[in-house]
Amino acid sequence: MIFKKAVLKHCLFHIRVKTMDFVDEVSFQVTGGRGGDGCVSFRREKFVPKGGPDGGDGGNGGHVILRVNPQLTTLFHLRTKKLYKAQRGHHGKGKNMHGRRGETVEIPVPSGTLVYDTDRGICLGDLTSAGQTLIVAEGGNGGKGNARFASPTRQAPDFAMEGKTGISRWIRLELKLLADVGLVGKPNAGKSTLLASLTAAKPKIADYPFTTLVPNLGIVPLGEYRQCVMADIPGLIEGAHEGKGLGDRFLRHIERTRLLVFMIESHAGDIGAEYALLKQELKQFDATLLEKPRVIALTKTDLLGEAEKKGLPEQIDRCRCYGISAVTGEGIGAFKGEIGLQIGKMNHAASS
Ligand SMILES: Nc1nc2c(ncn2[C@@H]2O[C@H](COP(=O)(O)OP(=O)(O)OP(=O)(O)O)[C@@H](O)[C@H]2O)c(=O)[nH]1
Ligand SMILES: [Mg+2]
Structure with a gap:
């Protein structure tokens, strides 16, 4: 018991020190x-x-x-x-x-x-x-x-x-970090793993919540000399706007992103409910975040059987869903294509 307490204290101290670095x-x-x-x-x-x-x-x-x-x-x-x-x-x-x-x-x-x-x-x-x-x-x-x-x-x-x-x-x-794409999701959704697979960034990845304590940035090559900056921010949990978990203080770093990617584990029980929770936390922080175009990534599809994969929603709330696995690379090509398309559209709109 005493040992557990000491470990917990050490972890909390580590989180505090690490978040203070940023x-x-x-x-x-x-x-x-x-x-x-x-x-x-x-x-x-x-x-x-x-x-x-x-x-x-x-x-x-x-x-x-x-x-x-x-x-x-x-x-x-x-x-x-x-x-x-x-x-x-x-x-x-x-x-x-x-x-x-x-x-x-x-x-x-x-x-x-x-x-x-x-x-x-x-x-x-x-x-x-x-x-x-x-x-x-x-x-x-x-x-x-x-x-x-x-x-x-x-x-x-x-x-x-x-x-x-x-x-x-x-x-x-x-x-307020400047990035084109912001990854938002609950802890463990696979945000850092996606950033590491698409960019040269080396964020810490582990199977416990709140591995990411400060935002990470990476550059995603989109081909034909195009690229975009992607930001991975610490995970959000229900009540983040009330300060739960790491709170919503890192959400300010996606205020200036142009595209949001909602990351939801594909084997999460109720994908719709998880999506609604993320939307709610964003709305509580700043309702204008919901005006940004968004894409939904359903992560870790390698953990699903064929039948379950087929049952994944194609669209939620009129947003396209992409089943991806950052481990096997499944669906990553299509997902990256969508990011490139959306960023390209926005660049075109901004220049005309
Ligand atoms: N099987 C499988 N595991 C994955 C995949 N993506 C991530 N994981 C695992 O899921 C766990 C959490 O991944 P992270 O990338 O650290 O998740 P995160 O969303 O950054 O989590 P926080 O930083 O805590 O918010 C790690 O153990 C990863 O190895 C995937 O596509 N397939
Ligand atoms: Mg992370």
């Missing part, structure tokens, strides 16, 4: 550098009396910017630091020397990062493509030196401007 929401403060002050100075040279003002401008403060690094898949690296501050601009100097601008701070983020201003609650940007940048805190402008204020009527200005403070705000980053 961080999809962080918030921190960003502050642009202050601009350098302008300088008050007068030219002093031998034999040049009253040389005139020569105070240079202060340099601008550095910005804080976010830049997409396509190699990143989580916000894990940003979970601890709570303040990113760019360098201030250097002050102007005499002899009309302008101050150097402050160094910019660059924060790498994964593609699919949404950026919100925490206080105002507005979305500042959606970073989706490699190398894309977003300035989240602008540096302040440098102040003008006194040389700038010289005029025929004011030949010796004895003042300069101070540098402006940079923008400072709290931002919240939310990662």
